[in-house]
Amino acid sequence: MAALITRVLDLATRIATQCKSIKTLINGNTADLSGLNTTIKTNLVAALNELKTELDSVASAGGATINDASNASATQTWSINRITVKITEAMNAVLNNAPAALDTLDELAAAIGDDANFAGTITTALGNRVRHDTAAQGLTDVQKQNACANxxxxxxxxxxxxxFEAGLV
Incomplete structure (x- = not known):
């Protein structure tokens, strides 16, 4: 069994390694920041500062403003609260007060037995019913006997x- 000091030293080494990775990323010594969509790709802090400068520029130039009173446009957008309300309204319109047991696609699928061919299954089942609108349904003798029994x-x-004759005897 490893001594406590060995475990503590292992933990300290692991923490130091992780801190070094984070420090490298923040200070710009990382191997590949090419995925950044900024002109400055050698330093994460500098890239964030570049982004802030761009956002400040958009704001000072009369860029997009938050306006919950109108529809969104190229220069106006809704607040997160208004967006949340609109998403909730859309969800409620789709759900239309469905009971909790049927308000997700997974629950609806379970309600139909997770049958990927539900329409075909129902069509087949309906075809196996006794019709009253035609005399030419084409039932087999067994199907006719079952229908009469049912x-x-x-x-x-x-x-x-x-x-009758047997009853006369």
Whole structure:
């Protein structure tokens, strides 16, 4: 088992290594800052200062201002509060007071059994129903017998004459 001093020294070394990485990044000694969209790419602090200068320039030139009273434009935008309200309104319009158990796409998918072919499944299921608007549904004999049983009318091939004659004996 490692001694406590070894563990503390390991921790101190790791912290120092991480601090050196952060210091290198801030002071501009890092290997690659080419991803920065600023002209100054050798120093993160200088790049941030360049960005601040650009933002100050936009503001002093009458750049975009926050105006919650009008629609957003090239020179005006809404505050984060107004944007949040608009997003919430849009979400509420889509949800239309749906119950909490059905207010996300995941919950809706679960409600239909996560069936990616739900429309096809329902169409097939509807096709397997007894229709009342046509006599030519094309049911098999087994399907006809099942439908009659489910409707409580028994077997359509029952010979009632035989039943009647048997009752006369």
């Amino acid at each position: 409707l409580g009318i028994g077997n359509p091939d029952t010979n009632f004459v035989t039943t």
